[in-house]
Amino acid sequence: xxxxxxxxxxxCRFCPMCRDxxxxxxxSTLESLTARGFAILIDYWQRQGFFPPxxxxxxxxxxxxxxxxxxxxxxxxxxxxxxTARQWLVTNNRVxxxxxxxxxxxxDAAGRTKRSAxxxxxxxxxxxGVVFDPxxxxxxxxxxxxxxxxxRLAEHYGVPYRVLEGAPVCVHLVADMGYQDRAVAxxxxxxxxxAESGARQLVTACSQCYDTFKRRYPAWGVAWPxxxxxxxxxEWLNGLAGLPAQSTxxxxxxxxxxxxxxxxxxxxxxxxxxxxxxxxxxxxxxxRCRERAxxxxxxxxxxxxxxxxxxxxxxxxxxxxxxVTGSEQELHLVTACILSARHLANVARTTGAPVRVWHLxxxxxAAVLKLGGISA
Amino acid sequence: MSENNTMRxxxxxxxxxxxxxxxxxxxxxxxxxxxLCYAVDYYWVPRVWxxxxxxxxxxxxxxxxxxxxxxxxxxxxxxxxxxPVTPWGGGSGSxxxxxxxNGGILMDLKRLNAIVRLDEQSLTVTAQAGIxxxxxxxxxxxxxxxxxxxxxxxxxxxxxxxxxxxxxxVLSTKYGKIEDMVLSLEVVKPDGQLIRTAPVPxxxxxxxxxxxxxxxxxxxxxxxxxxMKIHRIPECRQFRAFLFxxxxxxxxxxxxxxxxxxxxxxxxxxxxxxxxxxxxxxLGIEVEGAYMVLAFxxxxxxxxxxxxxxxxxxxxxxxxxxxxxPGRHWWDHQLDFYYPPHIMDLPQAFxxxxxxxxxxRIEQVYYAMKNAVEAVSPxxxxxxxxxxxxxxxxxMYDRFIVNEAPQDAHEAVxxxxxxxxxxxxxxxxxxxxxxxxxxxxxxxxxxxxEQYGPAFGVLSAIKQVLDPNGIMNPGxxxxxxxxxxx
Numbered sequence: 001x002x003x004x005x006x007x008x009x010x011x012c013r014f015c016p017m018c019r020d021x022x023x024x025x026x027x028s029t030l031e032s033l034t035a036r037g038f039a040i041l042i043d044y045w046q047r048q049g050f051f052p053p054x055x056x057x058x059x060x061x062x063x064x065x066x067x068x069x070x071x072x073x074x075x076x077x078x079x080x081x082x083x084t085a086r087q088w089l090v091t092n093n094r095v096x097x098x099x100x101x102x103x104x105x106x107x108d109a110a111g112r113t114k115r116s117a118x119x120x121x122x123x124x125x126x127x128x129g130v131v132f133d134p135x136x137x138x139x140x141x142x143x144x145x146x147x148x149x150x151x152r153l154a155e156h157y158g159v160p161y162r163v164l165e166g167a168p169v170c171v172h173l174v175a176d177m178g179y180q181d182r183a184v185a186x187x188x189x190x191x192x193x194x195a196e197s198g199a200r201q202l203v204t205a206c207s208q209c210y211d212t213f214k215r216r217y218p219a220w221g222v223a224w225p226x227x228x229x230x231x232x233x234x235e236w237l238n239g240l241a242g243l244p245a246q247s248t249x250x251x252x253x254x255x256x257x258x259x260x261x262x263x264x265x266x267x268x269x270x271x272x273x274x275x276x277x278x279x280x281x282x283x284x285x286x287x288r289c290r291e292r293a294x295x296x297x298x299x300x301x302x303x304x305x306x307x308x309x310x311x312x313x314x315x316x317x318x319x320x321x322x323x324v325t326g327s328e329q330e331l332h333l334v335t336a337c338i339l340s341a342r343h344l345a346n347v348a349r350t351t352g353a354p355v356r357v358w359h360l361x362x363x364x365x366a367a368v369l370k371l372g373g374i375s376a
Numbered sequence: 377m378s379e380n381n382t383m384r385x386x387x388x389x390x391x392x393x394x395x396x397x398x399x400x401x402x403x404x405x406x407x408x409x410x411x412l413c414y415a416v417d418y419y420w421v422p423r424v425w426x427x428x429x430x431x432x433x434x435x436x437x438x439x440x441x442x443x444x445x446x447x448x449x450x451x452x453x454x455x456x457x458x459x460p461v462t463p464w465g466g467g468s469g470s471x472x473x474x475x476x477x478n479g480g481i482l483m484d485l486k487r488l489n490a491i492v493r494l495d496e497q498s499l500t501v502t503a504q505a506g507i508x509x510x511x512x513x514x515x516x517x518x519x520x521x522x523x524x525x526x527x528x529x530x531x532x533x534x535x536x537x538x539x540x541x542x543x544x545x546v547l548s549t550k551y552g553k554i555e556d557m558v559l560s561l562e563v564v565k566p567d568g569q570l571i572r573t574a575p576v577p578x579x580x581x582x583x584x585x586x587x588x589x590x591x592x593x594x595x596x597x598x599x600x601x602x603x604m605k606i607h608r609i610p611e612c613r614q615f616r617a618f619l620f621x622x623x624x625x626x627x628x629x630x631x632x633x634x635x636x637x638x639x640x641x642x643x644x645x646x647x648x649x650x651x652x653x654x655x656x657x658x659l660g661i662e663v664e665g666a667y668m669v670l671a672f673x674x675x676x677x678x679x680x681x682x683x684x685x686x687x688x689x690x691x692x693x694x695x696x697x698x699x700x701x702p703g704r705h706w707w708d709h710q711l712d713f714y715y716p717p718h719i720m721d722l723p724q725a726f727x728x729x730x731x732x733x734x735x736x737r738i739e740q741v742y743y744a745m746k747n748a749v750e751a752v753s754p755x756x757x758x759x760x761x762x763x764x765x766x767x768x769x770x771x772m773y774d775r776f777i778v779n780e781a782p783q784d785a786h787e788a789v790x791x792x793x794x795x796x797x798x799x800x801x802x803x804x805x806x807x808x809x810x811x812x813x814x815x816x817x818x819x820x821x822x823x824x825x826e827q828y829g830p831a832f833g834v835l836s837a838i839k840q841v842l843d844p845n846g847i848m849n850p851g852x853x854x855x856x857x858x859x860x861x862x
Binding site for chain 1: 407414416466467486487506511515
């Protein structure tokens, strides 16, 4: 049964049972920024026809991590209700200024995939090989190194490939900010570029993109190109034969389920299989993992709109590691989402957290090409 | 310009400037959205006000201190301006105890969420009051310990909230209520002075100051830190479920288990109505009669022995042994009862009266309340389970439900209050006490003087000495509404 926004918030607006998991609630400790607070504010909007002062800003603080829904016994789709509220704010021109600025940055400044200049590029796929869609709109900080990792792996394994060019990226960010029409238009453009790539498989290093292709595109009526399989990079890596085990890995290694893989796509096993191939018996689960994994704050455009909250969420995730192992040992955190890896690495750098963050593809390429950083 | 306007014009900006100095610009908010979200807790009345688009009392400022020193600074400031201060933990209270009914400062304590010290020799943990219990419990369990405090609100309520309202969990029959688990407290008095109670297991140096602040609902000060007992995670925990033909035999079985000192971790006995309606709906267990879940934990041998003796008692009283699985199923799904749509919610009117009595009176308290409450209107259902047991009596978690509350908010609240009043009066007349672990808050405040008699004067005198300006959580625990904002 599909619940309406009104039904969703009416049933859950007073319930605080997901408070210990709510990412913004934990980061802010402010009641209006908990799942229950969002529900109260949406309920107010539904009844009064507008948000109270401060309400729109609160609605944009939600990370869309999905933990409230995942931990709710009756799976109330509150994140969807929050998205609906954001769409209403966009439609009615009531978006907070910082959101509009973030939207402009994402949709205009760097919203297209680019070729990595330093690496060879193969164009003659003709219905075979893969097209890499590394995701990430800020190339120099995130997408380029991961794209390079993927290309190096493809080279190593002799897989025909190319990098998706000229297509919109981060459709999910635009959608998460409530700009639904723009997101759908971008999705259509993206699908055209995928079809024109001539590849048999599209491999994305971004969990949020993967979820968007798999779940949101069909919901938006955007047809995925026939004959092209969308794979998450963890699935693709898991299919590569002979990933070399790193038996002398130094430090303590954790795998972090990012929000999209953990709760939207529920893709838990493939990244773990890759971790086990690369670091057999030498990595561990975080205290809360899989569907209940603590969010690092990289989803829902919060890291653009409320970087303070996204930073606190990442610090909380790091503290889950140091809580268990202490901060004396070398700590490594591996995640399979490019935005997550980028955000977490930034926070580790700026806060001085004793954690090295890896994207799963970077870990794989470091192992395959013996680039260092894994062993003592 | 009226006097009120003058004060608002001149005093409010001065106060806000001083507040900002104390807690920083991100340490407080006066945004309408924030104030609205603190105007509703788990008390039914504000939910109705909100639902019916009524104007609701809201705090003027939400303040989020980061340390006991900041709490102290805010209390000194509030005293100077004679502003009400209402502490807020998780906002999961059902009696309105955390509502800023008189406006003023709402003090959200969740930034005080550090775990300060684990003492593995004495088996204690010291934590700040704003930590959510689930987070503390998970931290302890990762180290092989547990506080053994598992209330329905574990995922949202704070340690300080439990202490301030005398909370209890599903294993209380063995491990005690929160007041049995606490060793010592750090408290900021209303005048801003920070005090610590004696950090010892027991003493004979006069009255126990720790227990003075436990259950004080923020009316005598703000609890900022507590040292709590912890336990090693037991070797085993065994469950069993039984079905009795009627409540009487179930109650008698529970009494015999307790007075035999078998030390169960849980006895949970549902009356026939709750068995039929709630147990079936939430757990999918379809039985008729009085359903009982029993649990023992500890070392395997004594647990097996105690469970066998308890089985003999239950079956000897006609209880049908349903085996281990339904008992374990209840344990695994104990929180499901409290999620929507299983939890009671609007459009229903509902209240948890939560009564405690000695064994010789508990059954008569149950029937006295049931008869009185159901006599108010044929639309009312009275349900109960008996979930916290002592060597000399037990607690009854009794609730009334009206399926469709009147649409008119005032009419709805009138009906709600009428049901409460007849229920409480029936409980007191039959020898019960209101209540066991939900606290007094706004809801039960008018009954405190009646319940305590002249002894309430002692509480009032303590309040007067500690909080002469009446700034701390006015209107709660039976104390008057005194301090009012500008």
